[in-house]
Amino acid sequence: MSSNLKFGAGIWHFATYVDRYATDGYGPKRSLLEMIDLAGQVDDLSVVDINYPFPGGNVSVAEVKAALTKNNLSVIGITPEIYTRQFSKGAFTNPDPAVRKLAEDLINEAADMVRELGAEYVKLWPGQDGWDYPFQVDHHELWHLSMAGLTNVAKQNPDLKFVVEYKPREPRNHMSYDSMTRTLLALEKINLPNIGVLLDFGHALYGGESPADSAQLAIDYGRLFGMDVNDNLRSWDDDMIAGSVHPIELMEFFYVLRKNNWHGVWQLDQFPFREDCVAAANSAISFLKHIDSALDRMDWDGLKEAQKQQDAVAAINIAREALFGLL
Template identity: 75%
Template structure:
């Protein structure tokens, strides 16, 4: 029986707005309501929660009770350093007062991580970057990106921080836009407790091979977390995992298994129009198929095919394992 844990960002169970349906795709939900929905998903045991808590004022005690009754634990806390007050950046904001506010918010989130005995603080500095040529001093913005995270890591040496990189959105160009650039920044920080949370969809639409990105992060000892979804490569669609790129998703998990990487397999999906519980069950069902396929795959034969750069044999091995396991 598998011991693999499955998780999801709690936002998977929220309701959404976009620039067209500004009235939303459903009624607003409180955090407790989101947790209760997450508890209806088969085999889901872990959640990532935003901070400040979404859906209005909710006490820590009510959240803990909701987690207990749904048999859920918290893997990470994601501070919302990407909202309107941070429109010009969090760590890279030209206003030092806003930069200090970002630091304070993340430190508050760090205390919530301790309260829940979670694994990490997740940093997604979506507003850090630029939109136009000549808009910023690139050296200064990059230095601020590095120094802002390094300061937090040094202030909280007992905790792990993960950076979730993304090419763009909401900024046209984000500071942490790729696995390579993020690794460069982390190495420059020189701290042991900062790593990468690799989002499969961000890697895809950034033009990377997610398997290659994972290998690079692992080789540098910095793959601290991961989440999966899918997209059509031109945007961060956050579709159900495995719905568009099943072979590349399988290669991604093959790379994790090959390197003996262990951690939660987490969903970062945005089911705008779909039932959130069914969408999560659909994704986890496919991930379980990938687990079975990894157990079935002939790793020695795959390595031999890869050593010879034999694409036809390698693909046959992968397809035979995956498409007979779902």
């Protein structure tokens, strides 16, 4: 059980942000090419996930490719922006069928970009699909629209993989794909081989899941197609630097991945609103490497025995020893 790590990041890690208060943004807008150059400055980054349409203004595919090559980066996924103004009342679940069609078209364009850039998957994060108020939606209808939209694009692109990134809420007060188990229920019902889950550590955490447990479950269903990490204070998707708050649960998450011989990219989904984005990425990756080496050091047999007894004290002592270098 050795490791051979490859690190990635959503390209938005290197953007600047707006929110409802700092409407003029936390910094001047950046073009995609600038973001890629920043990504290239991170010590150990190999792949990026890129929004589509390309963020930060017009840029050609050729320019993007050149920037990627220059920075030694390749593309793992394309994320169609199915959560901007036109989709503010939903993409798959928009009450207007014409907008649902727009979402389908945009996803298909993103699929083409996956092919064009040699990426692995289309990432779907339907953040505007859901509801805000009691009584607002017909829950039966909404959920069926959620599944139908996903089914359509997956069937239209059988040569590609799609990953669904669930999240409890934000920007909607409640997202349709809100949890690992709900997403798996959908995938079981849809029953197509080319849809999987992208597990965001922070989304699982603030949704009250144990990310390690969620990873195991997705693996057991053969659906863990991707993952990313960050951290938060358990009540919101704070997208903080990985390991800055929950290092032990982060280690347990990677423990489950290694134990199951899951060999995907370790990606970052962080939003450094007020931080230097390169420094924030380096800080996270350096800690992820520490976790990887802690897993090398850890007493796996001892842990197995402790878990067999469900002995929390023994288990936590073993994990701590490896993670903190305790005697």
